[in-house]
Amino acid sequence: AQKVTQAQTEISVVEKEDVTLDCVYETRDTTYYLFWYKQPPSGELVFLIRRNSFDEQNEISGRYSWNFQKSTSSFNFTITASQVVDSAVYFCALTPTGGFKTIFGAGTRLFVKA
Amino acid sequence: SAVISQKPSRDICQRGTSLTIQCQVDSQVTMMFWYRQQPGQSLTLIATANQGSEATYESGFVIDKFPISRPNLTFSTLTVSNMSPEDSSIYLCSGDLQDTGELFFGEGSRLTVL
Numbered sequence: 001a002q003k004v005t006q007a008q009t010e011i012s013v014v015e016k017e018d019v020t021l022d023c024v025y026e027t028r029d030t031t032y033y034l035f036w037y038k039q040p041p042s043g044e045l046v047f048l049i050r051r052n053s054f055d056e057q058n059e060i061s062g063r064y065s066w067n068f069q070k071s072t073s074s075f076n077f078t079i080t081a082s083q084v085v086d087s088a089v090y091f092c093a094l095t096p097t098g099g100f101k102t103i104f105g106a107g108t109r110l111f112v113k114a
Numbered sequence: 115s116a117v118i119s120q121k122p123s124r125d126i127c128q129r130g131t132s133l134t135i136q137c138q139v140d141s142q143v144t145m146m147f148w149y150r151q152q153p154g155q156s157l158t159l160i161a162t163a164n165q166g167s168e169a170t171y172e173s174g175f176v177i178d179k180f181p182i183s184r185p186n187l188t189f190s191t192l193t194v195s196n197m198s199p200e201d202s203s204i205y206l207c208s209g210d211l212q213d214t215g216e217l218f219f220g221e222g223s224r225l226t227v228l
Binding site: 091101102 | 145157162204208217218220221222
């Protein structure tokens, strides 16, 4: 069975703080994709990153970075020097390679206060 | 990437009526997906729509309640039939980008049923 767990329901930080959003997944598939999506208050879903299960290299994109550890089935997302515009709900998701059904975590609501 | 135009962006409907949501993609997509996001919740897959065949519904969702059309590779509709207040949600359509499992989403349709 596939499962994505985002244990943090809500996180509140002050602007310029660093924040890490946790994501733990379960799957019996040997190959799969992991994703992070952002949903701002306006409601649309914005793609942030895709990671193939064979690629455990960490990735940095501006203030965003992702730590993929297959040994612990985790794919954590860190925002450095957070800004008010980062306030949103963030979803971690899993798709088996060759499949099509994407499983979403429950989401983590991030509040960044000025 | 691709762009999905989804409409209506929001609507307020009366109990017992039906509403059709449209999604237009700016490129051809093999599979399209319809998700529901109830208030404060994660995304739940309603059905998968392939062109030229009947949609495949997930457990808990039936064709009579959520009929779907997929007349070609760039367009799909979802109808929410005989609506009740419990149907108040955001409905999102998505497409599978280059069969990678990466989903790109429409802007969402925020539906309120009175």
